[in-house]
Amino acid sequence: xxxxxxxxxxxxxxxxxxxxxxxxxxxxxxxxxxxxxxxxxxxxxxxxxxxxxxxxxxxxxxxxxxxxxxxxxxxxxxxxxxxxxxxxxxxxxxxxxxxxxxxxxxxxxxxxxxxxxxxxxxxxxxxxxxxxxxxxxxxxxxxxxxxxxxxxxxxxxxxxxxxxxxxxxxxxxxxxxxxxxxxxxxxxxxxxxxxxxxxxxxxxxxxxxxxxxxxxxxxxxxxxxxxxxxxxxxxxxxxxxxx
Amino acid sequence: xxxxxxxxxxxxxxxxxxxxxxxxxxxxxxxxxxxxxxxxxxxxxxxxxxxxxxxxxxxxxxxxxxxxxxxxxxxxxxxxxxxxxxxxxxxxxxxxxxxxxxxxxxxxxxxxxxxxxxxxxxxxxxxxxxxxxxxxxxxxxxxxxxxxxxxxxxxxxxxxxxxxxxxxxxxxxxxxxxxxxxxxxxxxxxxxxxxxxxxxxx
Numbered sequence: 001x002x003x004x005x006x007x008x009x010x011x012x013x014x015x016x017x018x019x020x021x022x023x024x025x026x027x028x029x030x031x032x033x034x035x036x037x038x039x040x041x042x043x044x045x046x047x048x049x050x051x052x053x054x055x056x057x058x059x060x061x062x063x064x065x066x067x068x069x070x071x072x073x074x075x076x077x078x079x080x081x082x083x084x085x086x087x088x089x090x091x092x093x094x095x096x097x098x099x100x101x102x103x104x105x106x107x108x109x110x111x112x113x114x115x116x117x118x119x120x121x122x123x124x125x126x127x128x129x130x131x132x133x134x135x136x137x138x139x140x141x142x143x144x145x146x147x148x149x150x151x152x153x154x155x156x157x158x159x160x161x162x163x164x165x166x167x168x169x170x171x172x173x174x175x176x177x178x179x180x181x182x183x184x185x186x187x188x189x190x191x192x193x194x195x196x197x198x199x200x201x202x203x204x205x206x207x208x209x210x211x212x213x214x215x216x217x218x219x220x221x222x223x224x225x226x227x228x229x230x231x232x233x234x235x236x237x238x239x240x241x242x243x
Numbered sequence: 244x245x246x247x248x249x250x251x252x253x254x255x256x257x258x259x260x261x262x263x264x265x266x267x268x269x270x271x272x273x274x275x276x277x278x279x280x281x282x283x284x285x286x287x288x289x290x291x292x293x294x295x296x297x298x299x300x301x302x303x304x305x306x307x308x309x310x311x312x313x314x315x316x317x318x319x320x321x322x323x324x325x326x327x328x329x330x331x332x333x334x335x336x337x338x339x340x341x342x343x344x345x346x347x348x349x350x351x352x353x354x355x356x357x358x359x360x361x362x363x364x365x366x367x368x369x370x371x372x373x374x375x376x377x378x379x380x381x382x383x384x385x386x387x388x389x390x391x392x393x394x395x396x397x398x399x400x401x402x403x404x405x406x407x408x409x410x411x412x413x414x415x416x417x418x419x420x421x422x423x424x425x426x427x428x429x430x431x432x433x434x435x436x437x438x439x440x441x442x443x444x445x
Contacts, residue, residue: 053436055432055435055436074435075438075439075443078435078436078437078438078443079438079443082436083436085429085432085433085436087429089391090426090429090430090432090433091429091430091433092387093380093383093384093387093430093433093434094383094387095248095354095383095386095387096248096354099354099355099383103437104437106442107437107438107442107443108438108442108443109442109443133248133250133353134250135248135390136387137387137390137391137394151437152437155437
């Protein structure tokens with residue numbers, strides 16, 4: 001059996017947002033290292049992955065992330081799950097990259113001086129120590145997103161969740177950041193509309209209307225999703241789509 | 244908070260933050276009795292020399308005062324109308340010098356050092372349950388998000404201009420406020436994702 005300390009398990013999980021069910025009765029066990037999540041806008045992808053960090057409480061069922069149960073509260077989930085958001089401008093809280101990185105360490109109780117040193121060391125590991133003191137609003141989108149990822153990684157999460165993190169980046173920057181992600185030892189859950197990026201993943205979940213429509217190898221799930229979305233029923237802009 | 248920190252290692256960067264703040268305090272008190280034109284001009288000149296001592300990038304930071312120039316203009320005009328040109332000039336020179344001097348401190352002092360320097364002032368707030376840690380987080384957020392909000396406003400202006408050919412309107416204020424409120428949701432979420440304002444249990 002798979003190691004429970006390295007596994008995400010959804011057991012009949014439901015999640016409500018503003019009184020309506022966004023995720024209903026999802027059960028899945030994710031023990032693979034690289035998990036992709038695909039689906040339409042408004043399908044519930046973002047809602048589902050937010051529960052992994054405790055950002056959204058589940059309203060039914062049980063969720064376990066690397067040995068932590070949802071019943072232990074959102075903070076315990078946040079401690080094992082790092083979350084990278086779509087827009088770095090919403091995630092970068094501090095005026096400089098170094099402060100951003102040391103913030104995460106301060107959050108887990110590391111002393112001021114040590115947090116700074118470790119933050120600088122991590123920037124140096126990635127060859128961007130010259131960005132340490134630069135105001136973050138002057139950085140490129142790719143640099144900003146890299147800082148976001150490092151600011152999360154420095155807290156040593158066991159699971160890294162990324163919610164469409166590369167949607168405003170050019171091809172080259174995406175590829176460079178993806179190589180950084182590939183090298184990580186953490187389990188990764190990656191929500192993306194770039195289907196090609198998920199071809200090398202171990203497992204892909206296709207979410208539709210708050211449920212898992214299909215899950216399995218990318219070679220099976222992605223083509224099925226494409227056929228369904230491109231050659232399925234006609235698209236109506238008037239249809240409900242709240243994201 | 245008009246301008247932002249300028250990375251560097253000049254004499255001004257190395258000077259302790261508390262010493263800088265105390266000097267600013269002392270200077271702003273001392274100028275009050277010296278109500279002459281040549282003194283105000285001299286003071287402004289000294290402040291400009293301070294910027295020059297940081298090099299070319301330092302001189303560029305003098306631009307920080309630009310958004311205030313119209314206000315200075317109004318102050319000067321009011322004095323002219325009241326018939327006291329000299330007092331108007333003194334007021335404007337003095338204001339420019341003081342704003343630039345304060346700005347000089349913000350561009351040469353790391354936010355963290357600044358917060359440490361003023362932290363004792365926040366101690367009385369502990370009575371109300373406000374930690375100095377939260378205060379420094381709040382200050383960091385302001386510094387970080389002023390440029391972000393300016394960018395949001397610029398993009399609204401752009402969208403407006405694309406359809407009206409005019410670049411500004413009071414109508415942009417409501418959507419701007421909505422964007423800002425929406426953004427606070429996102430930022431709060433990002434903060435919670437990393438343990439919230441108080442951090443994880445130690």
